Amino acid sequence: MTSIIYPTTNLKQVEQLNIVKGEGIYVYDDAGNKYLEGLAGLWCAALGYGNEELIDAITEQLKTLSYSHMFGGRTHKVVIELADKLIEMLPIENGKVFFANSGSEANDSHMKMLRYYFNVTGEPQKHKIIALERAYHGVTLAASALTGLEVMHKHFSLPMDALGILRTDSPHYYRGRQDNESEREFVSRILNKLEELIVKEGPETIAAFIAEPVGGASGVVIPPDSYFPEVETLLTKYDIMMWSDEVICGFGRTGNDFGCQTMGFKPQLISLAKQLSSAYLPISASVIPDYMYEAMVEPSAEAGVFGHGYTYTGHPAACAAALKTLEIYQRDKLFDHAREVGVHMQQRLAEFADHPLVGEVRGRGLIAAVELVANKKTGESFESGAVGAYAKQAAQDNGLLIRAVAGNSIAFCPPLIITKEQIDEMIEKFDTALQQTLDHVTREGLLKS
Template sequence: MTPPDDAPRFNSAAARDIEYALHPYTNHKAFRETGPLIIDHGEGVRVFDDAGRSYIESVAGLWCASLGFANQRLADAAYAQMKKLPFYHAFGGRSHDPLIDLSEMLIQRAPLSAGDRPFSKVFFANSGSEANDSAIKMIWFYNNAIGRPAKKKIIGRIRGYHGITVASGSATGQPVNHKMFDLPIAGFHHVSCPHHYGYGLPGESEEDFATRMAQELEDLILREGPDTVAAFFAEPIQGAGGVILPPATYFEKVQAVLKRHDVLLVADEVICGFGRTGRYWGSQTFEMRPDILTCAKQLSSAFLPISAVMISEQLYQGIAQGSDAAGTWGHGFTYSGHPVPAAVAIETLKIYDELDLPNLVATRGAYLQKAMRARFADHPLVGEVRGTGMIGAIELVADKTTRAKFDATRKLGARWQALGQEHGVMMRVMLGEIAAVSPPLVISESEIDEMLDGMHRALEALGAEI
C-alpha cells in the first residue's frame, strides 16, 4: 500500500535527529532527505537498529570497538570508578590511582622509542585528534626550550589521517579535511602516499618505490631547510587513507633520512595500536622507532573517550627544561587522564593480556586475510586486496589490467556500502571505492565468513547494477 502524501517520512526519533543534530562527516543537505540510521544497542560484533535489524560491524565502528559492543567487565570498571572518584583533574601535579596505573601500564607495554630506548612519560587526552595536536605542541615547545625556535615545520603524507583539529587537521593529508576549512595552516607539508599498487611506476619494485619515497622526503627537508623541519608524522598503516601498507624497506629508509637531519618521528598508532596489525603496536610490525607515539580508540575499546601521547626521555627533558623557564607547561585538558575512562582503559589492557591479544590477532588475522583474498581477489571489479593482521581493504577498479578507477560521479562506493547494509554488514567504503575491513578483534572465524559473505553478496549486487 502506498502511504498517503501527508504521511510522516520519518519516525519521531529520526525527525528530532534531523531537527537538532549536526553530524560529523555528513552531507547535511542530502541528510535531510535520507534521515539517520539509529543504532539502538550492540552485542558482540553486531549492532542493532531501532527496527531490530542486525548488522556485523566490519570496521569496529570507527576502527575502535576492539572487544565488541558489550562487555560487562568494562561497564563494571566504569561504574566502580564513578562511585569512588567520578572526576578529578591532573593540573598542577595532582593525580589519582587510575592515571598513575594506566601510565605505568602503557610504558610497560610500549615499543622501543628512538635509539632503542624505552618511552619515558605519558600524557592523556580525549581523542586521537587531541593526542596528535598535543604532540605537535610538544614538538614546538621542545624546540623552543632547547634553543631551536626555527625548527617547527611538520611533514605528513598525502592520504594520511591524524585528526581534525586545526593542527592535526593540517598534518592530515586528505582534501575533505582541508576544503573550506582554510587548512593546512602555514608550516605543514605533505609527501606522497606510499601506496605501491596505486602510485608505483611500471616495473618499479617495492624497494625501489620505497627508495623514491624516501628521496622525496629528503628533497623536501633539504628544500625547506633541515634547521626548520621538526617532525614527520606517519601511521604504521594509513587507515582512513585506504588501509595503505608501507612498501618493503620504506620505514627503514625513511628513518635513515630523519636521523640524518635530526627530524623527529611521530608514530600515529590511533588505529594500529593494541594488536590490530598482529603485534601489540604497528611500530613493531614495521620496525619503527618513534620519538613520540600517539594512541586512542582501542585503548578503552572505545567504551569511553581517552587517548595518550608517549614521549621519549629526550623530549621529556626538553619539556621539563622549558616548563621551568616558562613557569609551567601551559597545555592540558580538563579531562586529561579522567579517572573513569582511565579505569576502563586499565581493565581493557588487562583483558588484552588475558586474551594474549597479539597472538590471537596473528592467528585470526591470518584467517581473515586468506578469506578476503579467496572471495575478492579474482572478482572482476576488484583491483587489490591488501592487509595484515585484523586490518585490510578491498579496492574496486574499473579495469583490473590498467587499474583505472571508476568515475567518481557514479558514487559506486556509496552504493556498495548501502548494499552491504541491506545484506547485514555495516561497511565503510572510503575514498571512492575502497572498503576497509577492520572488525572487532574478538570476531570469530564463522563471523568473519558471515561478514565477508555479506560484503561479497553486496558486491555481486553492485556488479549486476552496473
C-alpha cells in the same frame, strides 16, 4: 529538521541509521535489524559491545571517584597505573604520557609539545612536520592540517604554512607506481623525493615525520616492507623525529602489539586512542621520550606552568576503562588471537582478488581493504566514490557495517574478539554485496576494459 551537526557527514544525508543496541560484535538498529560491525565502529570497538567486565570497572570507578582534574599537579590512582602500564607495553623506553580525549587531541598535543621542546632547546626554527599524502590524523585545526585528504580541507582555510606542514608521497605502490616501476624502484623514487624535500626545506627546520604504520582512512595503505626502515635511516641522517600515529594500528590491530613493530621501525613519538579503551570511554595519549620531557621541566617552572591541558585529561572513568581494556587484552592474549584470526581474514579476502571489480586486496592482521576499480587491467579508478558508497550500502542491507574510504576502498577492521566463523559470516555478506555492486555498475555501464 535535526538540531545536530553531523560529523564527517554529507549534511544533505543525515540520520541514515539509528543504532539502539550492541552485543559482542553485533549492533541493532531501531527496526530490529542486526549488523555485524565490520569496522569495529570507527576502527575502535576492539572488545565489542556490552563487555560486562568493562562496564563494571567503569561503574566502580564512577562510584569511587567520578572526576578529578590534573591541573597544578593533582593526581589519582588510575591515571598513574595507566601511564605505567602503557610505558611497560610500548616500544619506547622511559617514555612520558600526556592524556587527552581523542586521537586528534593526541596529535595536536604532540605538535604543541614538539614546538615547546624545540623552542626551549634553542631550535625555534625546527617546527615543520612532514606528513603523507592522503594521511588521516584527525580534525582539530592542527590535526586536520596533518591530514592529507582534500575533503577534510575544503572550505576550512587551514593555516598550513603557519603550522609548517610539508607533504610527501603516500607509500602506496598500487596507486602510486609509475609505468612498469618495480616495488623497489617505487620506494627508491619516493624516498629520493622525500630527501630532496628535506634538503630543500632545510633539515634544521623540520621537527618530525608523522605516519600511520598502516594508513586507515587513507584506504588501508600497506607500505612496501622496506619503506619504513629506509625512512627511519633518512630521518636519523637528518636528525628528524619519527612519529607513529598508532590511533588505529595500536593494540594488536596489525598482527603485533603496535603497528610500528609490524612495519619495522622505532618511533620517538607515539599517538594512541581508539582501542586504548576499546571505545568504552573517550581517551587518548601522546607519548614522548623522557629527554624531551626533561627539557620542558625547567622552562615550565620559569613560565609558571606547562600551559597545556584539558579539563578531562586523565579522566578517572576513562582511565579505568583503558586499564581494564589493557588487562583484558593481556589476560585473554587477544593480540595473539587477532594475529591468528587475522591470517584467516586476509586469506578469505584474498579470494576476491580475481573479482572483475577488484583492483587490489591489501591488509595486515585484522585490518584490510578491497579496492574497487573501473578497469581491473589498468587499475583505473571510478570517477567518484559513488561505487564504494553503493557497495557500503549493499553490505549494510545485507547486515554488514563497513566503510568505503579514500574513494572506493572498502575497509575491514572488525573487533579483535571476532572468531573465524564470524569472519566467514562477514565474508559471505560482503560477497553478496560485491555481486550486487557488480550488477549495478554493469547496468550503469561504469566498467571500463
